[in-house]
Structures are given as C-alpha cells and as structure tokens.
Amino acid sequence: MGYYIRVLGKQDPDIHLNKLLKDLESEGLVVQLSLARGDLPNSWTIVQVANANGDIIAKIERNPVFYGELAKEELEEFKEEIENGKPEAAAKWLKNYFSNVNVIYAFQLLNLAFEDSNFPIISCLKATIWNETRGILQADNEGFTNEDGYHILWQFSEDVTGKWACAILDSKGKWDKFLMDLGDHTQRQEFFNGIVPRMAERV
Numbered sequence: 001m002g003y004y005i006r007v008l009g010k011q012d013p014d015i016h017l018n019k020l021l022k023d024l025e026s027e028g029l030v031v032q033l034s035l036a037r038g039d040l041p042n043s044w045t046i047v048q049v050a051n052a053n054g055d056i057i058a059k060i061e062r063n064p065v066f067y068g069e070l071a072k073e074e075l076e077e078f079k080e081e082i083e084n085g086k087p088e089a090a091a092k093w094l095k096n097y098f099s100n101v102n103v104i105y106a107f108q109l110l111n112l113a114f115e116d117s118n119f120p121i122i123s124c125l126k127a128t129i130w131n132e133t134r135g136i137l138q139a140d141n142e143g144f145t146n147e148d149g150y151h152i153l154w155q156f157s158e159d160v161t162g163k164w165a166c167a168i169l170d171s172k173g174k175w176d177k178f179l180m181d182l183g184d185h186t187q188r189q190e191f192f193n194g195i196v197p198r199m200a201e202r203v
Contacts (some may be wrong), residue, residue: 002059002108004140007126008075009133012064012103017041023128024155029121049121057113057121060129061106071104078138082153085143089169089192090152097136105129150177154192165203168196177203 002136017033024031032054036046046189049058063071075098085091130137130149137145150167152175161183167175168191178200180187180196187197194203 002110003105003113005109005122006138007105007107007130007133007135008098008101008134008138009103009105009129010100011132011134013132014043015129015132017044019132020047020125021130023110024121024124027120027124029124031121049125051112051118051121055112055118057110057118057203058125059108062127063104063106063109065102065104071101074104075101082144084151085155086192087153087168093146093169094136094153101135103133103135105133110151143163146175148175148177150175154188156182166191166200168194181203 012134017035020033024085032046032050032052034050035041035044036048037044045062047060048056049060050056062071065071065075079095079098082091082094085094106196107122107126109122110120126137133140134147136147141155141157143151143153146152146167147199148167150165152167152169160180163179164182165177166180167177170176176196178196180191180197180200182188184197184199190197
C-alpha cells in the first residue's frame with residue numbers, strides 16, 4: 001500500500017505539470033512525470049513519479065474536498081483520529097482548520113522514494129504543491145504541522161528518536177517554535193502538556 005504524506009490545502013489552483021517540472025529542474029533533479037489517462041497537464045488528478053532511471057517512486061493524487069468524495073471522508077476520519085490527540089490545543093486548532101481545507105494532495109511513497117537519491121524529488125514536489133495550496137502537512141505515523149511546517153500534533157511511535165522542529169500554541173494563539181528531542185520522554189511529556197520543553201532549542 002505504501003506510506004503516505006499529504007498536503008491539506010486551503011487553496012485549490014490548477015498546478016500545471018510544467019510548474020512541477022520547472023521546480024524539479026531548478027533543483028537539478030531529473031524526473032519523469034506521467035498523467036493518468038484522460039488527465040491534462042493543467043488539470044490532473046493523478047501523477048506517477050519516476051526517477052531518471054524510470055523507476056517508479058511515488059504517486060500523487062489530487063482530491064478536491066466535496067461532500068461524498070474521498071477527501072471529505074478523509075477529513076472526517078482525521079477529526080475522529082485526533083479527538084484525543086496531544087497537545088489538546090493543537091487538536092482543537094486542527095479540527096477548526098479542517099473546515100478551511102479545499103484540496104488534499106496524497107503522496108503514496110514506495111520504498112524507493114526513501115533512498116537518498118530519490119527523496120529530494122519528493123521533497124521538491126511537496127514543497128511546490130504546499131506553496132501553491134497554502135496549507136498544512138500530514139504524514140503517516142508522525143502527525144500534522146501548522147502552516148509554517150512545524151510539527152504540532154504527536155502521532156509518532158513510542159520508539160521514535162531524533163531532533164524535530166515543533167510548535168506549541170500559546171495563550172495568545174501564536175505558535176511558539178522550537179527543536180525538541182523526540183526520544184527524550186521528559187520533553188515528550190511537556191509537549192503533550194502543551195508547553196515548550198525546558199530542554200528544547202528555541203528557533
């Protein structure tokens with residue numbers, strides 16, 4: 001089935017295939033993009049992503065948010081999924097934010113996508129679509145970000161480690177940004193409680 005990351009966009013412009021290719025080229029990335037049958041370069045629903053060797057590494061599916069459609073159902077599932085999410089303020093903020101989402105771009109990543117030579121392709125495509133749609137990000141087994149790309153809701157596994165860029169919503173409704181150690185259980189608990197971990201690095 002693959003691993004998914006998603007861009008949840010407030011805006012839903014038609015992102016031309018040439019825009020994606022131009023941004024990839026500017027990063028020195030050689031990529032093959034293929035459309036689903038019946039799609040047009042300026043109005044597409046599915047793009048298959050292959051590297052310079054022709055190896056398929058990902059599929060991107062564009063799903064506008066309409067009642068009865070997949071994206072609307074996904075948003076409802078996300079609302080249920082984060083009902084008891086931590087921090088509580090972030091879960092509440094996300095549930096309100098979902099009502100402003102007009103499109104979901106779902107990136108299905110195959111194993112090859114995580115190789116060092118291929119992941120920059122995914123990062124570039126995600127950045128382009130994110131910039132065009134002005135939304136937030138979601139990743140399986142990680143959680144959600146705010147509009148600046150800082151992680152705000154915990155959905156990691158128990159054994160996760162490493163530095164991570166996060167943010168906490170303060171009493172004035174502003175995002176307080178920092179780098180925390182995901183493997184430090186004290187920092188983790190402070191994050192759950194909606195406070196900036198004492199040992200975190202402010203950014």
